[in-house]
Amino acid sequence: MLAAAAVATHPDDPLAGLAVGEQPERPVPDGWMTVSVRAAALNHHDLFSLRGVGLPAERLPMILGCDAAGVTEDGREVIVHAVIGDPAVAGGDETLDPKRTLLSELHPGTLAERVAVPARNLVPKPASLTWEEAACLPTAWLTAYRMVINRAGLPADGGGTLLVQGAGGGLATAAILLAKAAGHTVFVTSRDEGKRKRALDLGADVALETGARLPRRVDAVIETVGAATWRHSVGSLRPGGRIVCSGATSGDGPPAELTRIFFLQLSVVGSTMGTREELVDLVAFLDRTGIRPVIDEIRPLAAARTSFERLARGDAYGKLVLTV
CATH class of the missing domain: 3.90.180.10 (Medium-chain alcohol dehydrogenases, catalytic domain)
Structure with missing residues (x-):
């Protein structure tokens, strides 16, 4: 075949x-x-x-x-x-x-x-x-669904703030759409001006150059880039905030930023793929909200x-x- x-x-x-x-x-x-x-x-x-x-x-x-x-x-x-x-x-x-x-x-x-x-x-x-x-849906979208909906610790009824690093790929675009459909404020970063514009077209509230200071610190960060953005991700969180990490496309060797993590009581949560039940929930979420x-x-x-x-x-x- x-x-x-x-x-x-x-x-x-x-x-x-x-x-x-x-x-x-x-x-x-x-x-x-x-x-x-x-x-x-x-x-x-x-x-x-x-x-x-x-x-x-x-x-x-x-x-x-x-x-x-x-x-x-x-x-x-x-x-x-x-x-x-x-x-x-x-x-x-x-x-x-x-x-x-x-x-x-x-x-x-x-x-x-x-x-x-x-x-x-x-x-x-x-x-x-x-x-x-x-x-x-089964890989990038399922991974993003678990990260945004089930692992980021955002309010179930909306109103949270989320940073998506490296807007442009399948997982990042999924995270933007899912977070907006769930009622959250979404910041994104990208080195590419065209990708920043497209992220705004998808509904992102603010799109910034990679590493730029955010208008305010966020509740959670969707981190898939790794070494190139890790320090910025840690520095972008409010006290008690959470990084959800499912990849490290730029490498996994950044400084750990342990002082900031323990002093601000930040959480670092790993996330890989999702369960069959989460895929069922994701399909129902798309069917209900109309996002694609x-x-x-x-x-x-x-x-x-x-x-x-x-x-x-x-x-x-x-x-x-x-x-x-």
Whole structure:
């Protein structure tokens, strides 16, 4: 079947190991179901895999991709939950299962004509979402939903203040839209003037240069950049505020700012992906509020390399989607 796969890993040249073409289908384990993919979305996780992060050579070739929406063999329209884990192991949260993995790490991913997943990993797709919109949700949008709604400690009835570092990517645009729909004030930063303007168009209240002083200190920070923005994130919090961190795209070696953290009683909270139940809640939130993922570009799966090139350059605003 047609798929985008990692056939080799190269830390400094990830796209050198990308192959778009025919890949064999593996046997479907008991209790799993096959989904005919209608749309899938790219994530930075795919580039990490091509660099060899979490994907050793003995597992190659590996079909890439964590995000997809499609149709089951019995005709149901579904969204694929990418976290493969046992929620019973960790109090109902499969992301805390020590053996949990994501599609495309141990098991073939979603950038293919078909993908097999455990039956519990299928979430109904509402008619209100297009295939392309639904395909954007399982990774970046689910991660942002958990960060903003469940981990940031913002008031449930709105009125909080939030800083989103590095506005422009799929997770950042999701965080802006989710926070505004939940009734919060949103500040964003970006080095790119065009991305700052687009963030304002999405509803952000203030868009500033990376590292610029905020009009006031905030309740929480969505941090995915790491070394380049960490000091600014810590310095932007009110006493008792919270950083929610789910990535470090610029590296993880900034000064810890421990003095400020303990003196102002700040919290640093890690966050990774989300549960199946949170994906169900996210889908319902979009259905109820009418917000939708920002999609930069849609291409056929056969043209996946072009989309990967854009992902690697970092010039996309929102999600890059592939259709089957």
